[in-house]
Amino acid sequence: MAAITLKSVGKTYAGGVNAVRGIDLDIADGEFLVLVGPSGCGKSTLLRMVAGLETITDGEIAIGGRVVNEVEPAERDIAMVFQNYALYPHMSVRQNLAYGLKNRKMAKEEISRRVDEAARILEIGAFLDRKPKALSGGQRQRVAMGRAIVREPSCFLFDEPLSNLDAKLRVQMRGEIKQLQARLGTTSIYVTHDQLEAMTLAHRLVVLNGGKVEQVGTPLEVYRRPASTFVASFIGSPAMNLMPARAEGAVAHVGAARVQLEIPAEGAMTLGLRPEDLRAVVPGTEGALHLKTAYVEELGAQRLVHGTVEGTPFGCAMPSDAALADELYLAAEPGAAHAFDAQDGRRLG
Template identity: 65%
Template sequence: MASIDISKVSKVYDGGVRAVKDIDISIADGEFIVLVGPSGCGKSTLLRMVAGLESISEGTVSIGDRVVNRIDPADRDIAMVFQNYALYPHMSVYDNLAYGLKNRKTPKSEIHARVQEAAKMLEIEKYLDRKPRALSGGQRQRVAMGRAIVRKPAVFLFDEPLSNLDAKLRVTMRGEIRKLQRRLGTTAIYVTHDQLEAMTLADRLVVLNGGQIEQIGTPLQVYHRPASTFVAGFIGSPAMNLLNGHAHGSTVSVDGVELSLPGLEGLEGEVTVGIRAEDLMIDAAPGNIMLPLEVDLVEELGASRLVHGLLGGQPLAAVLPIDAEITGRMGLAVDPARLHFFGKDGRRIDRGDASVDMSRAVRSTQPLMPAL
């Protein structure tokens, strides 16, 4: 096991194109880090630089106490699990698991013991004599993980390993990956574009956008305190509602709805108001703000209902109980303490940014309009 330090790392391709820009991440020994972001954000490129499959243009990557920039991938004490499994089709499962150990001249008795141990851990013992073509997608993925496990590396690297599986199997496999990593205690970096997968797996998330870090934090920190409108819109399902507003004094106006929020006196001009769909509710409590919604679509999700509509001229979505009464025009309540604010540059406005204690100020707000 080992810690990983990524310091000022950039990747510059021919023509001066920067795919990854000045990345700084310190990963503790045994930590599970997930790199998440849309296609083209640089997450796989960053992982491949840690693995040694891409050269590092600027900065350093250290695994344990070694700077590994100029060390071959085979000598970095890592094991990588790929999206396409990368199994040898002509070899049995046993031979696929044993192949890397044989190349390292590991004694046969130790190879056999490690393969059997990994096969038992992953419940693939009865498939050891089969070829990969005789396995299902989930079984192949277990073999790919087993090949990494038998190495007993300092670091696991996962490059979107579940993207070829169906939705049900992905849920099962991500749980198994997390339990396995905890049992082994091996440091892991995992790449995915699926924010739900990222939230359920990570000790910490690294949200990437355009080759740069938008935010690093635990899943709950990133969910409850997104650092930017990009993070707010990317993390969470459904995405956070982001409403254009105008701040003046202690009031924020959103399409004619006045949100009186003492404590925001330092804000002036354009702001974005963020509201999680699950923070909207039918029944108002004292101090809640009421928002008028013109409903135009209801999605039945079984355990809940996803209601889409307009607040003024801006789209708004709410997750409501399955028994909620939905009308064409209705009032939705939100606790002002759960509102998020972002400046014109898209960055989060927190307490201190406006020289106020936001958590105290918003809780004192009185309702501005009656339920409709």
């Protein structure tokens, strides 16, 4: 178990590309931290720097108080689960699990005790003697996790471990990873581009964009108070509606519609409204948002209505029994409006 500290960590590739810039993070002992962002945001690079697979060109990384910049991956006391699992194809599951322990010259009895223990936890005991080729995707995933567990490291690193699984299995494994981490209490850093995975797993999540941190916070903090339009559009599904508006006092004007803001502002701004924070009002209501419907998606529990408001694409989530019409009049729930700077997209207030 260990805390991990990143001090103004940066990565510049030989070609001069800045993949990661000035990252400061304090990851508490036992915390489950998720790095989330679109592809190319630097999240995998950052994880691989913690693992020791990428050199650190700026700043320093400490694991359990020890600066590890120049330490070999094997000596950092970490374990990693890869997206493609990276199981050794010519070794049986047992040999896969044991390989890292054998390289550490651990006693045979201890190795087999740990392998059996991991197999029990992950329910892979039945195929310990099979080769990875003979396993399903979900089973391989478990073996990859097993290889991390047997090491009993001070930190787990996950690099998009679920993205090669089908949707149903992904949800199931997500739950298992969460329980496992809670049970073992091992500090974990988890990289994903899937905001739902990030929300459901994280104690805290770090939203990355262009190699920089956009926001750090608990899932609810990030969902409720996104720090920028980027975070607002990235976290939450369906995505938050963002539209140009004009603020006067604490009211945002979008065409004829008016939305109450939580803080006063003046002039051009970007207004953000989550689809689930809207409700239909009587047609023609003064100051309501006027949605021209393009199409409807039925989700069963809800229906998503897509269209435009004042020419901006706009969606809203309605109860499944809500009446449908070519035009809808919508009002925002109190306190639902998010205000962002029109230029740099940062949250106002």
